[in-house]
Amino acid sequence: MSDEAVQIIARGPRRIAEAAAAALEAEPATEALTYSILEEDEDHDVWRIDAFPTTDQEREAIAAVLVRFGDLRVSTEVLADADWLAMALSGLPPVRAGRFFVYGAHDRGLAPASTVNLRIEAGAAFGTGHHGTTVGCLLAFDELLKARRFPKVLDVGCGTGVLAIAAARTGSELAVGTDIDRVSVRIANENATLNRAGAEFVHASGLGHPAVRTRGPYDLVFANILAPPLVALSQDIRNALKPGGLAILSGLLRTQERRVLAAYLSKGFKLQRRLHRDAWATLVVRRP
Missing domain, CATH: 3.40.50.150 (Vaccinia Virus protein VP39)
Known part of the structure; x- marks a missing residue:
């Protein structure tokens, strides 16, 4: 794959987006793919898949899967030459899940005294608490x-x-x-x-x-x-x-x-x- 890091974005109705995500899961060529699916616009039933291929094979396999779902709007964005993951994480708000409060270094001053406070720095690992x-x-x-x-x-x-x-x-x-x-x-x-x-x-x-x-x-x-x-x-x-x-x-x-x-x-x-x-x-x- 070229040195260009890309993000593939697919938008569509929840039913179609979930089916496409399931198809990505079932595709052997995308078994190790990093991706997410979330609701982007509740009023208009717009769900969004963000996929981050790391090889040409993954990129081609994603395109081959998504093209089967005609109601999806698919686009590709080139990621800037920067620590884009760190930049994205720096804008994430802390998460409250029951007694647990998960936060990053940028929100260390927001941790309540009444919760189990977990400072989690993600780097290149999955699991900031937001997913x-x-x-x-x-x-x-x-x-x-x-x-x-x-x-x-x-x-x-x-x-x-x-x-x-x-x-x-x-x-x-x-x-x-x-x-x-x-x-x-x-x-x-x-x-x-x-x-x-x-x-x-x-x-x-x-x-x-x-x-x-x-x-x-x-x-x-x-x-x-x-x-x-x-x-x-x-x-x-x-x-x-x-x-x-x-x-x-x-x-x-x-x-x-x-x-x-x-x-x-x-x-x-x-x-x-x-x-x-x-x-x-x-x-x-x-x-x-």
Whole structure:
């Protein structure tokens, strides 16, 4: 791919945008694609997909998928030669999710005294707290904390580490996270230090890393990843949990909810709760 970084934007009705996002998920060539989907104009039913290809193959695959959805208006913008990610994050407001208040360095003076304040610097990692899936996980966790505590917590696909850090800051004695991206692991560990949280993050694919395997079983597993790996890891997550343990699953579109839930129900899990935020779903399931 050329040195030009681009952003592909697609706008259209919610039904079409969600279908296009699901098609991007199902396309093997865009399996590692960074993208988001959100409501841009509620009054006129305008939803927006933002995709950030990193290779020519991804760019071509995105175009091939989106062209199948004729009601979408698609455009491509060249990103300026600047730290555009840092610039974008600097304009994001803090997020309140139940007892949790997630903020960046630019908003450190806004943190209330009555909340669990999490300073999260994203850099190149996913999980500032603004995405519907991260907010869904935090809201689900906040609700669970009203009834019980979770001594051992595992965060699969930790990104910035916000979920494991939230667990460590609310009393979990062990909070360990994994990610397949080494940069995310570094950022997550830095965020744990910033928050004086006893959370630990390791580079790993799946749940076989010794730091994960030897310290289970867990009371709670976060898995805020994508629908295909959520399905593929359903048995491994079951094995990692104590009987009666809970899993908070997200990273999936509402259109993918039935597929993911079916995979977990087939492993004996029981659905405890579901949350919807924008086009995204969060599921809370319990191992019997």
